[in-house]
Amino acid sequence: xxxxxxxxxxxxxxxxxxxxxxxxxxxxxxxxxxxxxxxxxxxxxxxxxxxxxxxxxxxxxxxxxxxxxxxxxxxxxxxxxxxxxxxxxxxxxxxxxxxxxxxxxxxxxxxxxxxxxxxxxxxxxxxxxxxxxxxxxxxxxxxxxxxxxxxxxxxxxxxxxxxxxxxxxxxxxxxxxxxxxxxxxxxxxxxxxxxxxxxxxxxxxxxxxxxxxxxxxxxxxxxxxxxxxxxxxxxxxxxxxxxxxxxxxxxxxxxxxxx
Amino acid sequence: xxxxxxxxxxxxxxxxxxxxxxxxxxxxxxxxxxxxxxxxxxxxxxxxxxxxxxxxxxxxxxxxxxxxxxxxxxxxxxxxxxxxxxxxxxxxxxxxxxxxxxxxxxxxxxxxxxxxxxxxxxxxxxxxxxxxxxxxxxxxxxxxxxxxxxxxxxxxxxxxxxxxxxxxxxxxxxxxxxxxxxxxxxxxxxxxxxxxxxxxxxxxxxxxxxxxxxxxxxxxxxxxxxxxxxxxxxxxxxxxxxxxxxxxxxxxxxxxxxxxxxx
Numbered sequence: 071x072x073x074x075x076x077x078x079x080x081x082x083x084x085x086x087x088x089x090x091x092x093x094x095x096x097x098x099x100x101x102x103x104x105x106x107x108x109x110x111x112x113x114x115x116x117x118x119x120x121x122x123x124x125x126x127x128x129x130x131x132x133x134x135x136x137x138x139x140x141x142x143x144x145x146x147x148x149x150x151x152x153x154x155x156x157x158x159x160x161x162x163x164x165x166x167x168x169x170x171x172x173x174x175x176x177x178x179x180x181x182x183x184x185x186x187x188x189x190x191x192x193x194x195x196x197x198x199x200x201x202x203x204x205x206x207x208x209x210x211x212x213x214x215x216x217x218x219x220x221x222x223x224x225x226x227x228x229x230x231x232x233x234x235x236x237x238x239x240x241x242x243x244x245x246x247x248x249x250x251x252x253x254x255x256x257x258x259x260x261x262x263x264x265x266x267x268x269x270x271x272x273x274x275x276x277x278x279x280x281x282x283x284x285x286x287x288x289x290x291x292x293x294x295x296x297x298x299x300x301x302x303x304x305x306x307x308x309x310x311x312x313x314x315x316x317x318x319x320x321x322x323x324x325x326x327x328x329x
Numbered sequence: 330x331x332x333x334x335x336x337x338x339x340x341x342x343x344x345x346x347x348x349x350x351x352x353x354x355x356x357x358x359x360x361x362x363x364x365x366x367x368x369x370x371x372x373x374x375x376x377x378x379x380x381x382x383x384x385x386x387x388x389x390x391x392x393x394x395x396x397x398x399x400x401x402x403x404x405x406x407x408x409x410x411x412x413x414x415x416x417x418x419x420x421x422x423x424x425x426x427x428x429x430x431x432x433x434x435x436x437x438x439x440x441x442x443x444x445x446x447x448x449x450x451x452x453x454x455x456x457x458x459x460x461x462x463x464x465x466x467x468x469x470x471x472x473x474x475x476x477x478x479x480x481x482x483x484x485x486x487x488x489x490x491x492x493x494x495x496x497x498x499x500x501x502x503x504x505x506x507x508x509x510x511x512x513x514x515x516x517x518x519x520x521x522x523x524x525x526x527x528x529x530x531x532x533x534x535x536x537x538x539x540x541x542x543x544x545x546x547x548x549x550x551x552x553x554x555x556x557x558x559x560x561x562x563x564x565x566x567x568x569x570x571x572x573x574x575x576x577x578x579x580x581x582x583x584x585x586x587x588x589x590x591x592x
Binding site: 115249 | 354355357361362372378500511520
């Protein structure tokens with residue numbers, strides 16, 4: 071409840087700040103939606119000139135793109151700004167601000183990381199996903215499994231953002247690593263089968279970008295076994311717990327530059 | 330004048346070297362994205378069971394993406410920073426320097442490209458060679474290099490003009506994001522323009538963006554005849570002249586409109 075109150079106060083401040091430059095805000099939202107339509111556009115181009123990916127019809131592939139847009143929309147809305155905020159605080163010598171408030175530093179960081187300009191992207195992604203799901207044909211149990219996997223994907227993405235934030239505290243400049251992770255997510259836009267068994271393992275358990283859209287799409291289409299579902303949820307829990315441990319270690323090792 | 334521009338060029342390289350870790354990471358990102366294209370198009374060609382798609386074989390398609398990444402890296406110009414210079418008022422310090430701001434920006438751009446070439450293009454080129462073992466003719470490489478040099482100027486001038494919008498908008502990030510997304514598609518960075526329907530290709534032909542990535546990459550691929558290359562180089566020069574005149578005009582207007590009181 072306290073977190074929700076803080077989140078809404080922060081949202082109000084953010085809104086007032088953005089409304090000072092309305093045109094820029096509208097253009098940025100439009101640009102972000104346009105950027106994210108590149109995935110569906112690519113799907114249209116690929117399937118208009120070829121048979122596409124083995125085992126995936128156009129609607130099924132579009133489903134992956136729609137889910138990717140939705141999940142990333144939620145992640146950007148809620149927390150992907152976190153490592154950048156830490157990076158700015160560390161470079162400006164203002165990280166102490168995070169520790170002197172009467173709230174857990176990580177919760178406060180996640181409040182500051184809220185970025186509502188991604189709401190249009192989230193809505194557009196959800197619309198594409200729903201359209202593609204109806205066209206591709208989904209199973210009732212698949213919807214539940216899909217939602218569970220989306221939550222697991224958000225936990226994994228949050229875990230990566232926490233780890234990157236912690237690394238920024240350790241190394242001062244980890245911007246390039248943040249860039250690297252955000253770009254590598256592109257591998258999750260495609261069926262993992264195209265990377266071969268080693269690639270599929272890599273993008274499921276080591277750099278689990280496959281869980282963002284590929285596995286939720288498979289779940290929705292009723293093509294996922296209970297064993298894989300349990301393995302993915304376990305991976306999400308392990309990743310998230312590990313990220314919290316790394317964050318605690320970073321805070322413990324942090325030495326303020328103040329006198 | 331030569332001494333001043335040389336000094337800015339060298340300073341830009343020295344500043345960039347401080348961020349060499351970022352350049353290395355970006356080399357890793359580009360290499361990973363190249364491998365991604367390898368997997369995507371291998372799967373598509375194998376599944377479709379054809380030798381060619383719209384005039385591109387599998388090898389040419391993957392090579393197209395590799396070369397387009399090289400050209401894209403050399404032509405990319407980041408103008409997000411100008412907004413901050415206007416908002417903070419620090420643009421005024423740069424305006425009193427005894428060198429035109431456009432020329433100063435261009436030397437900074439060239440300096441950063443030396444680092445791009447060293448830390449990103451060379452490792453990516455080695456990876457492309459290891460994966461595809463492509464063969465190039467000398468004429469292809471020479472004309473391709475010339476076309477890339479012209480493409481760098483087109484890209485620089487276009488983005489420089491867009492960046493100046495910060496003088497009027499104060500926050501120009503939104504406009505840059507919208508245009509950047511469009512150019513990603515229209516320049517041939519997303520897919521070769523030949524993959525689009527004819528009508529779309531015809532519309533894009535009237536814009537300068539295909540001369541930034543698609544056309545130089547096609548020249549490097551050896552898919553354009555020499556007589557047509559000369560025609561293309563002429564169009565590229567024409568675009569440079571148009572954009573240069575526009576850039577100087579916009580800059581004069583921007584100087585008059587600039588308030589730059591700082592925040």
